[in-house]
Amino acid sequence: MNRRTQWTSAAAAALVVFFVFVASGFSRTAAAQAPRSIKNGVYTVDQARRGRDHYRKRCVLCHLDNGQGRGAEVEIVGQSLEREGDAEAPAVAGDPFLSKWNGKSAGALYDLMRKTMPVGSAGSLSAQDYADVLAYMLELSKLPAGQQELPAAADQLTLITIER
């Protein structure tokens, strides 16, 4: 093989690699931008772990260990109003949570979290932290993890539908 042929072959191979790389990236982007369900492995185990750390520090007071919310607490007779003024804390995991959000987008939930949570310090986490907490909520809800992280962008999350 002369030098020119060698160069041509190398250039062709590089071109192939380039196209494969571009195509692969395109397909990843396309996958990320295609409508999906939370049942399709839309977060990673590592992301949920990061989210758990934030959850334990910023969310657990009101939404409790497993995301069951204050509604799951035992009512103490005569003290039903002892915590008047405390924020309502709905379930953020499990059946009650999935039923409430069934058919809505992960983007809507992400927006709500960023605008209202934690109560009194809304928006005090980073965009990535909110996405990580959302991933942990999905893990608490026994939804499967996958290979890609939940994006920290509402427009992309809008393509992900919450389903029971």
Add this chain to the structure above:
Amino acid sequence: MSKRLLTSVVALAALGWAAYVLNVGVAAQQRGELAGMARLSGTVTAPQAFKAGQVYLRNVDKNILYMVFTSGGQFRAAPLFPGSYEVIVRAKGLESTAQTVTLRAGENPKLSLAMHAGQGVEPAPQANVTFARYSEIYPQGPGLQVIEQGCMRCHDENFIPARPASEDVWKARLGHMTGAELNVRDSRAYNEGALAGRVQWFPFSTRDKEEFVAYVTKHYGTDAKPRFVRAEQEVPLDEAVLGKAMFMEYYLPIDPPGTGSSSAEFAKRGRGIRWGQDVRFDAEGNVWLTDRGYPHRLVKLNPRTGQQKDYLYPDGAANGNHDLTIDRFGTVWAPEHAGLKPDGAKRILGFNPKTEKWEHQLPADPDNVIRNSVKWMQSMALDSKSNLYVGWIMGGAISKYERATGKVKVYPISERGAVPYGVIADRNDNIWMALWNSGKLAKFDSINEQWTEFAPLTFPSHIRRLNVDAQNNIWAAIWNQGRRPGKLAKLDQTTGRFTEYDVPLWTAQPYDVNPDPEGNMWFADSPTPDRVALISKFNPRTRQFNFYPKPQFAADTPKIQVTREGAIWFSPRGSRNQPSISVLYPDMDKITSLGAFYQYGPPGNPWPSPPVSQTARR
């Protein structure tokens, strides 16, 4: 007989005749009001001994419940509205089947009721909760002292073991109480930061925190089940006293499906039901109630007919409600509380019953004196000039609405982090507040605009409501603490000396306290999971306590109001099924009117005459 003596005798006779005529007139009027009423009496039997059986008589036409007690197996109830009744009797572990009876005016039929084993007066057990002795739930060890001397000064003994959780949650709860986030944001609830560093009165050092977390994680951790402390003492009941008493409950109508508290907008707010808070009387004998269910309402009840009317708050439930008061001009005042917009700008609202309009919506902190971004009002009092004072439970201040100028001015309470709960006016136009966060009483001298604080013998503690008796003594009810009962505290203003009286009931959790015309002190007592809610009486002369179990076992009551005849009005706030406006008549034979009137006349400032020496106090 001399002429002068004769004149005197004639004058006395004339006076006597006038008094007789007046009395006859009043009696006739009262007889007229109660003339169309009925009575009912009967006997109750059971296969085992029972004490003070509770006989429930529900007038199904008017949706009113009466409850009387048996004494020696006998009961009687009067006066009752004519109509159709369902009658049932319950005692501990015993109950009868329901009987129906129709009562007509002037009748007094007799019923025989037989109880059998059953659920009785106690509610059905809660799922997933067990009861145990205090010593089992709270074993000795480091951390217990912190709980008993810190947490339990406000929380009762069920609060912690009923909510097992991980160490993360317990740390977060402790962080909430110690105000862990308050260096970067404002407090969002009046319990947040109650244990914050050097501004609080409770022992809670770094070591205390560590021992607390270790103790609760060990005994009430993730693997623990919710538990309640079993009440080990029966409520002392006096059948002879209870046999004269009668409760009435005017049930609030349930909203039809899809409307009001069960509408799509509000069904998931609060409890999805109506929710009575505080009661007050107007000059016509009507009883007014704040309904904190969603949407928020004022309720006007005419007790003589049972007729009710509701009035929605101007912004639905946006700004919350809590207490109310009525001034001498008839305006119903109702300051805004938390609501759906807890950080909104709150107003003092005034409702005119004549026009049925909210005619006053006063900015309550016009100069933004309170720096916390979240601020809510709660209780109120009126001085002799009808100036209105409103406590900021979130904000630690009092707003004064000065009648003469129409201006609102805010006075911060001197104690830092103060959480003022009840507010009352004494005979000298001092405004007194119960400080929920420490158990102190704060006095605001409305003439000199000065604060003075008083610490009862039991300090720090948890006080919610307070009141003044006819001698100008200040009374406050102190919540229980761990292994000691609740107390009533009296401050004698002439000596500055406190006296405290233990309630002889281990689980006593006294809330509001209120004098009757005979000088007895009445107080509402919150229930525990297995101890009935009570209205209780303390006679300071004999130091005797009497306890009256309420018709609704589990319904706590925050506020009581006493009439000139000694009837105790309240709302069973904790009611799940029968929110109502309720009254206890301690002696049904002394009822002359179903109307509710204050002792010294019209509502507003509670005292009959202006302060004695306002100028002298300047």
